[in-house]
Amino acid sequence: MNAPHNLQMLRKPLPAEMSSALQQLFGERFSTGQAVREHHGKDESAYPNMLPDAVVFALTTEEVVAVVNLCNQYQVPLIPFGAGSSLEGHLLAVEGGISLDVNGMNQIISLDAEDQTVTVQPGLTRKQLNEQIRDSGLFFPIDPGADASLGGMASTRASGTNAVRYGTMRENVVSLTVVTAQGKVIKTSRRARKSSAGYDLTRLFVGSEGTLGVITEVTVKLYPQPEAVSAAVCNFPSVNDAVQCVIQAIQMGVPLARVELMDTAAVHASNRYSKLTLRETPLLLFEFHGSQHSVKEQAEIVQDIAKECGGMDFDWAERTEDRNRLWTARHNAYFAGLQLRPGCRASTTDVCVPISRLAECINETTAELEKASFPTTIVGHVGDGNFHVLMLLDPNDAAQWEESERINQNIVRRALEMDGTCTGEHGIGLHKIQFMAQEHGEDALDLMRTIKKSFDPNNILNPGKIITVDYSL
């Protein structure tokens, strides 16, 4: 974790002419106040704060263009800022510069119910979106835990519990409006559901973490609110049995809407935190979407499979309040974990492997975690092969921090050996740059560097994130 501190040495003060130009353009929406900079120089990662030199609160695409042009002219870094919920250091101002806050850009631009798409400004959060479109009978399914902004979710290629059924931001972004490093405004795609017209710029910007352009509009797919929803919970003797159950259900073609794994420690933590009485073994939490009959049928098929795989106490919750109680437990797993060790500092990991290797990957990880000097829990989006380890560290114990970093590195190495990825949904930011060469190989990384350099020749867009690029070459 040393590199970012060294990078801070690269900071140059904001040119005075640029400051006064921004002051003139944005008035009170330009700030160099300490509190504002501190708020924009920290995220949910374990990194120390790294403050931008100033914060600009933009309200329109045209204002974003003005800021980008000034940053380009004075070669000053620019970091788009949404909800601030990223986990791997994405928005830290390692080289100072401008934090471009888009929270004021939070309007729905166009809801196209017949096409099942909505176009929004980037600061709108996923919960705000779902509240505002509820009457349309449609919903936006992607739920990365935090109430993230749509622009941020596109930037990190976010997903969450529903991805097994509805896909990730990769599959659900239809089009983006982007301000390029040259201050040009482009639209990455038409709103048609499919196209074979040239290179896929949409997918190139999705997951680019603000390093290739600034997103100012996002068009995403919506889905019909299901007629019926039911949930089920089932305990298993082992993680392996639980994963086998999921593999078989998917092979039977059951369109699982959600299937979440909690290990014994996570169940224990949730019982304590959410006052539940779940049996403390590995368990799966299912959600089914469809017609009344179809969700019943899905649950019955999964119950049969679960029984074959050693599942116990298959408990089916049809009533909304029972369902919500279970899912609240899952969604609170993070906080429940924190309560295992009051006052602790949490470190989370995020790897994803082919599902055939998932049980093996979790089992080897569990064996390592049993030797750790701090409590841990595991939760997983098991239908995708994605899991997170929550490590609860003493904030004053540097040795524990180093131990957790060692474990994180081992988990990533294990995932990569199983044809997996170092991050299923949290992104690279600063923290996972170290794994990029191992995951992609130097030649693929060179192609990414070539894209970064040709899109952003002055390296003003969120510099130092995703990949290291030598601009002197």
Place this chain on the structure above:
Amino acid sequence: MNAPHNLQMLRKPLPAEMSSALQQLFGERFSTGQAVREHHGKDESAYPNMLPDAVVFALTTEEVVAVVNLCNQYQVPLIPFGAGSSLEGHLLAVEGGISLDVNGMNQIISLDAEDQTVTVQPGLTRKQLNEQIRDSGLFFPIDPGADASLGGMASTRASGTNAVRYGTMRENVVSLTVVTAQGKVIKTSRRARKSSAGYDLTRLFVGSEGTLGVITEVTVKLYPQPEAVSAAVCNFPSVNDAVQCVIQAIQMGVPLARVELMDTAAVHASNRYSKLTLRETPLLLFEFHGSQHSVKEQAEIVQDIAKECGGMDFDWAERTEDRNRLWTARHNAYFAGLQLRPGCRASTTDVCVPISRLAECINETTAELEKASFPTTIVGHVGDGNFHVLMLLDPNDAAQWEESERINQNIVRRALEMDGTCTGEHGIGLHKIQFMAQEHGEDALDLMRTIKKSFDPNNILNPGKIITVDYSL
């Protein structure tokens, strides 16, 4: 259609040293014979043949590397060649060079049934793939009419009748092995179902039509063979009524596997060609996948919606032979159309619009087609907003050819005005380069040019396709 002929002026003869190097490496798998070059210098487009200087039949990734390196060294164009079924001039050797035939690379490398993925060589066709994996209980759904190769399908971002349920190649390619213009072998992604690790190289190569690299392995998603399949056909008083029926079914969350529109002329042609007795009005052909009960439920819901929309004679085909008869009619619509005018030459179009605009787009197109001097039919992947016009021209009548080009341009202009795309699934090739600026705007096109130039600085990879790039800048 003049530009490609002018481009032929750019041809340089193949350097003798390069020929002899290829001869030495490939022996009889290197050919400059007229018949072989003719076979590799024509596709299903209406362009005249444009022959490569030579054809190399590669069998391994290493051989592809050797060819790329020679082409790079001597700055000779290289065009990957699969099934030869592309429709817009993709594989025509406008600047001569080498046609790299990968049909000998047609093996399954790895079937991973638990992960529902398969990794294949690029020359394997979709029908070969489905035959070889049938016993696994899985299938590969994407069916672009022709029995295209998987490498070619990835290159053109192909789709077909199943895309409404299973997506296109964009959603279904997990990873690619690609030989870059520099002769490096990269893998674009791990086999995990999702990842947030850096720029999405997979999606960048999907749809790049051989202009950014040569695909030598393709990993795609597979799906469980549905327990039950049923089909239904329903006539409608108008295209508008049919489209409204589809919009409502999708909004009800019915997971349609296929829904195809045929206009009155297409139904008439199919009746004649396939000896059917379908009522000659616009009709929809549905296919439902799921459990026994679920396909029944889907059909019942759709039947109710169809009735509300003026649908007539909802005819539900559960038996395999009845289903096949209907779908054979749809799949033979192209040949049925040709039979409307024996000896004709066919020109097909391919646009895609947001589904809310589809009826309007087809109606305006129909009004124009009624004035045409030749027969036409319309078929559409209506769940995606994608439709094709088949225009049946006298091969000796230049005026008809010009008329069909005018109509094609009008259809594209209409689609673009409705936030649609100039190609839903056929790709750009040579024929649609003219629409790229209008669809994407010059600034987005500049980003694409920047990608092309940085990936392929010597412009050896399928030059002259997708975009015009000025390499002298």
